[in-house]
Amino acid sequence: MTEDLLAIPHAFCQECRLCCRFIEPDRQTPFSSRPGLRPILPDVFRGKTDPDLTLVRIDEFDLWQCSLLDPSSWNCSSWPNHPLDCKIYPLVLILHEGSPWLGIDTNCPFSLHISREILQQKAAAIKSTDWARIPAPAKSALIVHLEKEGVDGVVPILSLED
Secondary structure, three states: OOOOOOOOOOHHHHHHOHHHHHHOOOOOOOOHHHOHHHHHHOOOOOOOOOOOOOOOEEHHHHHHEEEOEEEOOOOEEOOOOOOOOHHHHHEEEEEEOOOEEEEEEEOOOHHHOHHHHHHHHHHHHHHHHHHOOOHHHHHHHHHHHHOOOOOOOOOEEOOOOO
C-alpha cells in the first residue's frame, strides 16, 4: 500500500484541513466512506484498521467533516492508518475525458509548493502499484462514482489507463 504521498509539514496541514472537510457528504469524500462503494473496494482503499468513516455536519460552516478528525487537536484519529484517498492527497482520482486520471487538487495550499514533475512521479508510482492491484469490477464502480464528482480546481496530470 502507498505510504503517505508527500511529506507535507504537519503545521501546514493543521492550518487548513481542507482534505478532511466536504461540501456534500457523498462527493469528494474518501471512497471507503461511501456505503454503495465500500463493499466492493479492495483493501488498498482502506486503512489498516478499516475505519468506519462517517461524516458530521459543521453547522457554522455548512460543511461536512470526517468523523476521524479530532476537532480539539485537528489530528486524524486513524493516522497513519487512514484510507488511500487520504494518503495520496493532494492527488485525487478524477474522470477526465471519460477515463480515470489522477489530478492535483489546486485547492490544497500545499499543491502550490511542490513541482508538477514530482507530482507526476508520485502519480506514476500510484498507477503502477495501488491502481494496478484494483480488480476490473472495482475500477468500473469507481468510475461510476467519479462521474458524480466535481472537479473544480483539480488539474489532470496522469491517465490511469494503459
